[in-house]
Amino acid sequence: MTRNVRITLHPSFDVLAATTAARLITRLLDVQGERGEATVVLTGGSVGIATLKAVAQSPARLAVDWAKVNFWFGDERFVPAASPDRNAGQAAAALLDHIGVDRARVHEMAASDVVADLEAAAADYTAQLAAAARREWESDDDSPESAPAVPRFDVLLLGLGPDAHIASLFPEMSGIRSQGVPVVGVANSPKPPPWRVSLTLDAINTALEIWIVVAGADKAAAVGLGLAGANPVQVPASGAHGVNKTMWLLDQEAAAKVPEQLMRRDS
Numbered sequence: 001m002t003r004n005v006r007i008t009l010h011p012s013f014d015v016l017a018a019t020t021a022a023r024l025i026t027r028l029l030d031v032q033g034e035r036g037e038a039t040v041v042l043t044g045g046s047v048g049i050a051t052l053k054a055v056a057q058s059p060a061r062l063a064v065d066w067a068k069v070n071f072w073f074g075d076e077r078f079v080p081a082a083s084p085d086r087n088a089g090q091a092a093a094a095l096l097d098h099i100g101v102d103r104a105r106v107h108e109m110a111a112s113d114v115v116a117d118l119e120a121a122a123a124d125y126t127a128q129l130a131a132a133a134r135r136e137w138e139s140d141d142d143s144p145e146s147a148p149a150v151p152r153f154d155v156l157l158l159g160l161g162p163d164a165h166i167a168s169l170f171p172e173m174s175g176i177r178s179q180g181v182p183v184v185g186v187a188n189s190p191k192p193p194p195w196r197v198s199l200t201l202d203a204i205n206t207a208l209e210i211w212i213v214v215a216g217a218d219k220a221a222a223v224g225l226g227l228a229g230a231n232p233v234q235v236p237a238s239g240a241h242g243v244n245k246t247m248w249l250l251d252q253e254a255a256a257k258v259p260e261q262l263m264r265r266d267s
């Protein structure tokens with residue numbers, strides 16, 4: 001199967017965030033034009049949150065019917081709901097609190113002061129995903145029993161760690177090895193905080209488009225490995241493949257180890 005992988009270079013962190021924001025707005029508009037609603041899976045991390053801030057600053061945001069956008073999270077830190085470490089809280093401050101979302105369409109992963117433990121948080125998100133998938137299936141006149149485990153993800157954003165982790169799936173750990181389940185709890189994360197909840201690669205790869213958004217020289221080696229087709233257990237990013245498209249959106253520093261012939265300059 002030939003995979004549709006596109007690599008695009010941006011001159012700086014800020015241009016990468018602004019361009020990804022523009023792409024996201026356009027993608028949501030296109031999908032809403034076809035289906036009336038759209039679904040995005042958000043990511044934590046510096047570039048992921050900067051992208052949301054750039055959406056909030058874009059006049060084009062006003063063209064999107066945000067009350068008809070479904071928001072999910074690729075991962076979350078298992079900390080109290082009010083912790084500044086929460087991806088959901090950072091996403092709310094950056095964008096969701098400023099654009100008239102339908103709160104019923106914002107699906108957060110459970111916080112450590114809401115559920116007892118990681119297993120409960122993973123079970124809760126699994127149930128949220130399954131319920132949304134059933135609702136979609138029923139609306140398409142299909143029998144709910146045959147619904148998939150997760151709803152349609154029109155675009156799924158991922159950041160990248162220096163160790164090539166995506167979401168909270170870290171090299172050699174149990175999360176990246178998980179199969180047959182959409183959500184896992186992650187203990188002893190090498191990236192603090194140590195306890196997290198994450199979509200699995202199975203769930204991530206149901207997305208129609210996956211956008212891996214990366215900035216900084218410290219990620220260049222991970223980008224090179226991710227694009228080289230390495231084993232996902234050692235290089236989690238290399239396992240991310242959207243159904244229709246996988247885009248690597250890079251700033252110049254993060255792209256330093258990508259062969260020039262693979263690059264498509266964006267500006």
Ligand SMILES: O=C(O)[C@H](O)[C@@H](O)[C@H](O)[C@H](O)COP(=O)(O)O
Pocket residue numbers: 043044045046047048074075076077087158159160161165166167168191
């Ligand atoms: O919750 C998280 O920490 C993120 O989901 C994580 O996967 C992040 O996107 C990468 O670690 C990149 O983060 P930086 O861009 O901040 O390096």
